[in-house]
Amino acid sequence: xxxxxxTFQDIDLTVSVPVGTRVIELSEKIGSGIIYGCRECDCGTCxxxxxDGWNNLSxxxxxxxxVLKDNMAGRHQRLACQAQILGDCTVKPA
Amino acid sequence: xxxxINPNVRQNxxxxxxxxxxxxxxxxxxxxxxxxxxSTANGTTYNAYLIEGSEGFAVVDTVKEEYADVFFSKLxxxxxxxxxxxxxxxxxxxxxxxxLPELLKRAPHAQVCISQRxxxxxxxxxxxxxxxxxxxxxxTGDTLSLGDITLSFLNTPFLHWPDTQCxxxxxxxxxxxxxxxxxxxxxxxxxxxxxxDFRFSFDYYYAHIMRPFKQWVLEALDLIIPLSLKMIAPAHxxxxxxxxxxxxxxxxxxxxxxxxxxxxxxxKSLIIFYMSSYGNTARMAEAIYAGIDxxxxxxxxxxxxxxxxTDPFVDLIEEADALMFxxxxxxxxxxxxxxxxxxSLVVVNLKGKLGAAFGSYGWSGEAVGMVxxxxxxxxxxxxxxxxxxxxxxxxxxxxxxxxxxxxxxxxLVGKNQNRGKxxxxxxx
Numbered sequence: 001x002x003x004x005x006x007t008f009q010d011i012d013l014t015v016s017v018p019v020g021t022r023v024i025e026l027s028e029k030i031g032s033g034i035i036y037g038c039r040e041c042d043c044g045t046c047x048x049x050x051x052d053g054w055n056n057l058s059x060x061x062x063x064x065x066x067v068l069k070d071n072m073a074g075r076h077q078r079l080a081c082q083a084q085i086l087g088d089c090t091v092k093p094a
Numbered sequence: 095x096x097x098x099i100n101p102n103v104r105q106n107x108x109x110x111x112x113x114x115x116x117x118x119x120x121x122x123x124x125x126x127x128x129x130x131x132x133s134t135a136n137g138t139t140y141n142a143y144l145i146e147g148s149e150g151f152a153v154v155d156t157v158k159e160e161y162a163d164v165f166f167s168k169l170x171x172x173x174x175x176x177x178x179x180x181x182x183x184x185x186x187x188x189x190x191x192x193x194l195p196e197l198l199k200r201a202p203h204a205q206v207c208i209s210q211r212x213x214x215x216x217x218x219x220x221x222x223x224x225x226x227x228x229x230x231x232x233x234t235g236d237t238l239s240l241g242d243i244t245l246s247f248l249n250t251p252f253l254h255w256p257d258t259q260c261x262x263x264x265x266x267x268x269x270x271x272x273x274x275x276x277x278x279x280x281x282x283x284x285x286x287x288x289x290x291d292f293r294f295s296f297d298y299y300y301a302h303i304m305r306p307f308k309q310w311v312l313e314a315l316d317l318i319i320p321l322s323l324k325m326i327a328p329a330h331x332x333x334x335x336x337x338x339x340x341x342x343x344x345x346x347x348x349x350x351x352x353x354x355x356x357x358x359x360x361x362k363s364l365i366i367f368y369m370s371s372y373g374n375t376a377r378m379a380e381a382i383y384a385g386i387d388x389x390x391x392x393x394x395x396x397x398x399x400x401x402x403x404t405d406p407f408v409d410l411i412e413e414a415d416a417l418m419f420x421x422x423x424x425x426x427x428x429x430x431x432x433x434x435x436x437x438s439l440v441v442v443n444l445k446g447k448l449g450a451a452f453g454s455y456g457w458s459g460e461a462v463g464m465v466x467x468x469x470x471x472x473x474x475x476x477x478x479x480x481x482x483x484x485x486x487x488x489x490x491x492x493x494x495x496x497x498x499x500x501x502x503x504x505x506l507v508g509k510n511q512n513r514g515k516x517x518x519x520x521x522x
Contacts, residue, residue, distance in 0.1 A: 005516065011477070011512055012512050012513050012514060012515075013512035013515055013517065014514075014515065014516040014517070015516070015517055015518070015519055015522070016516060016517070016518050016519060017519040018519065021519065025519075026519060026522060028470060028475075028476070029522045030477070030512075030517075030522065031475055031476065031477020031478065031505070032475070032477075033446050033475050035445060035446060035473040035474075035475065036470075036473070037473070045473070070211070070213070070214050071211075072210065072211075093446070
């Protein structure tokens, strides 16, 4: 299975994951400061900043796009409960 | 007392606050519980305002639905609906928007002005009959003209909902602040220099409504402090016309950390709370405490929940950078004093604080995991799996406790053991 590396900048830890893994599946286990509310793309609490490899995350769905807009997300901000890791990238809490 | 009550308050007429500025709100003296969580000894007011300019009127907020008749009577005592040009909603909670659907029917041409974040909430709150509702979303610095007077908006989110904003009437120097600077205190004398002693209500309201959002309060104050303030007109409680800036200063005091001055510049505060039945979890706590104390830059405190009360502990938790909870497992659960504390934290902001759990157990030791889940639910980060020890800790296990303490303290001060490490997801 194809693998990708996601680096959590706030704790300086990189995890090698199967492509398609969502950030939510690992960020809490390793103690990154990304925090969650509803965990289902509604509240926007899990906003994160993608500092590198922006194009290596899955495209936002229509629903995520709406939540990002409602929460006035910046250009490189995504929801950790939604974004799937497709290639190497670096993220941190927004 | 009757001498200072404007008869209009009770006669369903508007009360003039300033040239072209009216209170059109409602008194609710019988209310004792607000929003489930707040009590009030003498009710509240729902303050709505009407502003008159040379080119029309603006309504700022409305009232709770059951007081709509009072609100409309007061509005009608000044103007007819055709002259209402704008409806400004500083906050969409139903106690301020209860009369909105009816107001929109009576003044369908009026433009509704809300904050950017209020847009999705407006439709969710006012579900029926508003399909054609048009509104303008405003942000800090946006203005509305009523001819000779101008309303300016301040985006002050999360006080105490995402949608909240303040509206400033530039020419009269009046701030319509929404729930900020408000309180549940009902007194028909209306003004802070006439009403009874409402200091307790003011601070109580802050403590239950604004306190979890201190950082947002400080950001809002940065926008409010530069304004000239003749009067602050909040959405609940007395209208602050006598030395309004005192309340701004008081809000800043209430929102500023009292611990930061007692810690060193780079020092972090970590508090351990524990409960022990046979002394085993207590021994773990003491060993963890000793381990943390070895780490420079962390000020550690140790509290036995058996010897304290919840409220002061909540105060301590609010200002701590990291929290550790120790609980034995009894009948498959963490013990009640731990849950009591963990369920009393709604008034403080825990987002991003570091957390860890530990405890001694006899059979299965579920408490640690349950407390960790609770901490995550409270939006804390829990970077290290908790430490569980079966029954009586040995000397070796107490050494593990020390190491555990050091590890958590290390993470707190940024001595990150991960530095640059790459791990496999399967290892997690």
